[in-house]
């Protein structure tokens with residue numbers, strides 16, 4: 122790989138010639154691939170090999186997955202580079218917590234955090250970019266996250282609304298991406314000597330807002346996929362100096378190395394951070410810091426009173442279901458669902474959602490996905506959503522239908538397909554290779570296709 126001359130000079134100075142040679146040579150090696158298995162999907166068998174587990178991640182494996190299988194499309198597995206997996210492990214949210222993933226698209230870390238939370242508590246996944254937030258929502262739905270609200274706001278909007286709110290937050294910051302040069306050689310083109318400093322400025326802006334939303338005593342996990350000290354140790358040193366954050370130790374597995382105090386202000390505690398270098402570790406470049414907000418912090422400007430449990434008022438356009446809607450939903454639930462309870466039900470533009478009880482007032486925050494989308498009220502009937510199909514297990518739906526490879530091909534291309542005329546009319550959960558892949562409506566021996574138009578593809 123052709124690296125910029127300034128990049129080579131910079132890291133040769135920082136690392137010394139011997140180490141820099143190993144480091145720079147590693148840019149010519151192959152990228153490492155990995156994937157995580159989704160624990161929310163009931164541990165169905167998957168087709169990918171699980172022979173090479175990742176030591177530090179209970180759901181992680183080495184290997185490159187096929188993105189067109191039912192394992193992937195159903196969210197039973199998620200493709201994630203092995204170093205990136207360590208970020209979620211360091212965040213390690215607990216059941217029932219309130220967690221924010223501030224820079225979340227496309228959702229690798231969000232889905233990982235959701236694996237720990239097991240659909241309890243509240244996970245807000247925010248993405249500022251209007252295009253990228255759609256992919257984030259797709260991945261959240263595919264993974265079957267029901268405790269997650271996807272927002273499309275600025276850090277300022279979120280901070281203004283939710284001071285001192287979250288138990289822990291992740292800022293997986295937009296950065297100069299040096300650690301991804303191997304995976305995405307295009308990124309090299311954007312790099313120049315000043316680029317890390319420009320990125321660091323943006324990171325400080327984001328973090329200035331982020332620190333306000335963490336509860337006193339709560340945790341901030343800051344990560345980048347760059348080697349640049351300006352964006353790594355120097356940002357952490359700034360958080361400590363400006364806001365009194367305490368750096369917490371991050372465990373180092375084989376090949377991971379300590380943060381480098383000498384690349385910032387000499388604070389020895391920076392060694393508690395972790396660096397993943399591709400010449401030492403089987404993964405791409407990453408930096409991770411774990412910090413604790415001081416218990417007596419006063420960085421949050423106001424402490425607006427929030428509604429209590431079961432008194433959710435998310436914003437003025439979101440309402441309780443009407444009596445008629447409640448009746449339609451209850452009938453539908455009785456006809457199709459088995460032993461499953463949802464959280465608070467709300468309606469937005471004829472769509473029914475189940476939102477986490479912990480949901481705060483989000484007026485002024487742009488919401489992209491409001492918890493679990495259950496379906497849509499049509500004239501005198503209720504139509505289930507694709508998101509619901511991916512959030513339930515086959516045992517929780519009365520009618521399921523195993524489909525073979527040929528019908529799976531029909532389904533993902535958006536075509537109808539024939540089944541026995543004896544099958545009773547209704548909504549069937551379609552299952553392929555053990556994974557629930559979506560709903561189909563059986564009418565007179567034909568399965569009508571409800572695979573979302575935007576997701577359709579051809580297998581070949």
Ligand code: SAM
Nearest residue numbers: 224225226227228229230249250293294295327
């Ligand atoms: N956490 C993601 C994952 O694991 O899939 C990757 C996040 S990526 C490193 C950084 C994200 O920050 C990008 O999606 C980018 O659009 C977003 N971003 C860019 N500028 C931002 C800003 N000023 N505030 C918040 N997020 C921003």
